[in-house]
Amino acid sequence: MFGWVLRGLVVLFLAPSMVSASSSSCNRAREMVQDLAAQPRVSPEDHRALLDQLGTARELCPTLGEIWRLSHCSALALGDAAKAELYRKRANLYGIHPLHCAGSDPPKPKVGPVRRKHALVVGIGTFLDSSIQPLRYTAKDAEDFARFLVEEARFSSGSVTLLTDAEATRKNILGALQQLILGSREDDLVVIYLSSHGSPYQESQGLRGVGYFVTYDTSLDNIWVDAVEYQDLAEKVALLPARRVVTFLDSCFSGQALSEGAKQLVVEGTGVDEGTARRFLSGEGTYVVTSSRADEISWESDELGNSYFTHFLIESLRGPEPPTLREAFAQLSDRVQRAVIRDKGVAQRPELQPRDAPGDLRLGVVPTIFD
Numbered sequence: 495m496f497g498w499v500l501r502g503l504v505v506l507f508l509a510p511s512m513v514s515a516s517s518s519s520c521n522r523a524r525e526m527v528q529d530l531a532a533q534p535r536v537s538p539e540d541h542r543a544l545l546d547q548l549g550t551a552r553e554l555c556p557t558l559g560e561i562w563r564l565s566h567c568s569a570l571a572l573g574d575a576a577k578a579e580l581y582r583k584r585a586n587l588y589g590i591h592p593l594h595c596a597g598s599d600p601p602k603p604k605v606g607p608v609r610r611k612h613a614l615v616v617g618i619g620t621f622l623d624s625s626i627q628p629l630r631y632t633a634k635d636a637e638d639f640a641r642f643l644v645e646e647a648r649f650s651s652g653s654v655t656l657l658t659d660a661e662a663t664r665k666n667i668l669g670a671l672q673q674l675i676l677g678s679r680e681d682d683l684v685v686i687y688l689s690s691h692g693s694p695y696q697e698s699q700g701l702r703g704v705g706y707f708v709t710y711d712t713s714l715d716n717i718w719v720d721a722v723e724y725q726d727l728a729e730k731v732a733l734l735p736a737r738r739v740v741t742f743l744d745s746c747f748s749g750q751a752l753s754e755g756a757k758q759l760v761v762e763g764t765g766v767d768e769g770t771a772r773r774f775l776s777g778e779g780t781y782v783v784t785s786s787r788a789d790e791i792s793w794e795s796d797e798l799g800n801s802y803f804t805h806f807l808i809e810s811l812r813g814p815e816p817p818t819l820r821e822a823f824a825q826l827s828d829r830v831q832r833a834v835i836r837d838k839g840v841a842q843r844p845e846l847q848p849r850d851a852p853g854d855l856r857l858g859v860v861p862t863i864f865d
Contacts, residue, residue, distance in 0.1 A: 519555055520554065520555035520557070520558055522554055522555075523551040523552075523554040523555035523558050523561065524558065524560075526547070526550065526551045526554075527551055527558065527561055527564065530544055530547055530548065530551075530564065531560075531564060535568065535571070538571070538572055541568035541569075541571045541572050542572065544564065545568050545569065548561055548564055548568075552565070557588050558588065559584075559587075559588035559589045560585075560590065562581050562582075562584040562585035562588065563581075563585045563590045563593055565577075565585075566578050566581035566582045566585055566593055566595070567593075567595035571595075579680075584732065587728065587732045587773065587775075606681055607859075607862050608681065608738065608859050608860075608862065609679060609681040609682050609861060609863055610653065610678070610679070610682045610862075610863045610865075611649045611650075611653055611682065611683045611685070611859075611861045612649075612653050612654075612674055612677070612678050612683070612684045612685070612736075613640070613643050613655065613684070613685040613686070614655050614657075614671060614684075614685075614687070615639055615643070615654060615655065615656045615685075615687045616636060616658070616662050616688045616689065616690070617632045617633045617634070617636025617637065617639075617657075617658045617659075617662070617687075617689040617690070618632055618633065618658065618659060618662045618689070618690040618691075618708070618709065618710050619631065619632035619633045619658075619659060619690075620659050620710070621708070621710055621711075621712065622710060622711050622712075622713070623712060623714055625714055626691065626708065626712070626714060629794065630794055630796070631794050631795075631799060631801055631804075632689045632690060632794075632801070633658040633659050634800065635689050635801050636656060638800060638804065639687050639742075639804055639808060640654050640656040642808045642811070642812075643685065643857075646811075646812060647811065647816070647857050648860050649685075650864050652865065655670045655673075657670060660710055661710070662690075662709055662710045663709055663710050663711045664709045664711060664712070664720060664721065664722055667709060668730070671727075672730075674734060675733050675735070678734055678735055679735055679736065680735050680736060680737055681736075681737070682735075682736040682738070683736060683738040683739075683740075683855075683857070683861070684734055684736045684740075685739075685741075685857060686740070686742065687742045687744070688707055688742070688743055688744065689744035689745060689801065689804065690707060690708050690709070690745050691708040691745060692705060692708065692745035705723070705724045706718075706721035706723055707721060707722045707723075708721050708745075709722060724773065725773060728773035728774045729773075731774055732774075737778070737779040737780075738780075738855055739774075739781070740780075740781045740782075740783070740819065740855065740857065741780075741781070742782075742783050742785075742807065743771070743784045743785065744785040744801055744803045744807075745785065745792065771784050771845065771847045772847050772848070775847060775848060779855065781846065781853065781855070782846075782847045783807075783819075783823060783826075783845070783846050783847075784844060784845045785801065785830075785844055786803075786842045786843060786844065786845075787841075787843050790840070790841055790842050791842065792842060793834055793838055793842055795833070795837065797837075802833050802834055802842065803830055803842075806825070806826050806833070809826075810822040810823070810825040810826040810829065811857055813858075816856040816857065816858025816859060817858075818855065818856055819846075819853040819854070819855045819856070819857065820846070820852065820853025820854065821853075822857075823844070823846045823853065827843065827844045827846075830843075830844055831843055
């Protein structure tokens, strides 16, 4: 089983999908899925045969959610919980909510105490490419957030990976994420924090995807290769076995003018939109918090010595009794909006996805294993 999962990881890390859901190969996959869905599936042999045939469809169009739903249901029928869970997350990632398997609805998994807690914290303020505007407090934001997790939120120091500036290369970020995928379990809690410039989808420059997270070694002339594509990053986050995952994105993109203290690049575009943010949701217990809406700038503050978002994120998560994520977000959103409109005269409105989820997760909960 480990070998099968590892082979899947290698494929996803080294050869991200370049297939559009509207391509001819996806049209062929849809036709296959329609035919396969109509076939009776009664015996274990039926489900094994279906999984084999769906393998071809997955290669043709890995972004077609219905393929992963059928794969999930057959794996579930065969009693292969590990594969069923992986297929479920992929189906969720590509828009199938909720999953329904004909003839049976699997019981809702019980979420027990948090076993271990893990975090990947990334902050980049200086860049190899001198044409990328430096950010004053991004690395400090990451350092302060990592320190908060260890000193106040009950994360062990060995469970928090901190990458700042020159350490935060594309290779190191993806390598650290891969270690999280291989090292976490279903009953763990994983926190991912990313703070840097963000670059949007730019059709005029031939850049595909939904935007890019700018790493230390990104070149503006070669964003497609050097940066981390948000869609690719979300697909990797969806591979985390942990049922509790919270992603914080303190990055945005807006406008051509280099407004002092604003997290932006030097080409026109927009920030992390709702569609991009929702790609990080792989099922119940997963959340993503962005520092602003798509058309807004995320600001830094000389007075606070942090970005507004990170400063008030830490403040909102503090307390003798750890607040729920939704409670903390309500305070965070209110404080950021008030401070930025007062100091900058513009709007910056953090977003929590999914909006209708309970958000009852507590980042500061005591894990059953602390090492």
